[in-house]
Amino acid sequence: MQTTRYERASGLAIGESTGQIITVSAGSVWYGVSEYAETAVTSASSNADFYYHSAGVWTKSTVSTYNNTQYDDGTTLQTLTSNRYAVNWVYRYIDGSGLPKIAYVLGSGDYTLAQAQGATVPTPPPILTSMAILVGRIIVVKSAVTATEIDSAFTTVFAGSTVTDHNSLAGLQGGTT
Numbered sequence: 001m002q003t004t005r006y007e008r009a010s011g012l013a014i015g016e017s018t019g020q021i022i023t024v025s026a027g028s029v030w031y032g033v034s035e036y037a038e039t040a041v042t043s044a045s046s047n048a049d050f051y052y053h054s055a056g057v058w059t060k061s062t063v064s065t066y067n068n069t070q071y072d073d074g075t076t077l078q079t080l081t082s083n084r085y086a087v088n089w090v091y092r093y094i095d096g097s098g099l100p101k102i103a104y105v106l107g108s109g110d111y112t113l114a115q116a117q118g119a120t121v122p123t124p125p126p127i128l129t130s131m132a133i134l135v136g137r138i139i140v141v142k143s144a145v146t147a148t149e150i151d152s153a154f155t156t157v158f159a160g161s162t163v164t165d166h167n168s169l170a171g172l173q174g175g176t177t
Contacts, residue, residue, distance in 0.1 A: 006031055006133040008154055014090055014136035016147050020065035022102055024092050024135055031094060041101040049103040051125045052077050058125040068140045072106040080142040085116040087139050091132035103128055121158055
């Protein structure tokens with residue numbers, strides 16, 4: 001019996017098809033003690049939610065393709081510099097009867113390829129933490145028509161964030177705020 005919220009059992013492989021279309025294969029997901037069979041989906045025909053910041057507030061657009069020209073600095077969308085990379089963090093909504101079935105958020109930087117590969121998963125909007133599972137990331141160089149790299153969240157360990165402010169370590173023995 002499974003009790004972990006949104007635990008992948010099988011499938012949900014991330015990919016792309018021609019024209020920056022996100023694909024997610026069929027799969028099985030546990031939600032608490034219930035198992036859900038999820039069908040294969042694509043972002044084509046406006047089947048993806050794109051969440052981004054506008055004036056520091058989460059905003060949503062329904063789209064058909066992933067983003068290859070921008071990044072989200074946490075306040076607003078910014079245009080990538082030439083030869084820099086966007087990271088699209090892709091989620092699959094679980095057991096929703098309506099469209100869309102896919103969602104994504106952008107990484108927070110104007111990345112080199114090495115920086116994109118080492119990027120951490122940004123904090124998504126609350127709807128994604130409660131209604132979706134991270135399936136992977138798509139790294140793409142500015143304005144490219146195909147991805148540079150596609151990584152599954154189930155086979156790739158994404159970089160963790162590091163503590164940069166040791167005052168944030170309150171509660172440790174001997175630590176103070």
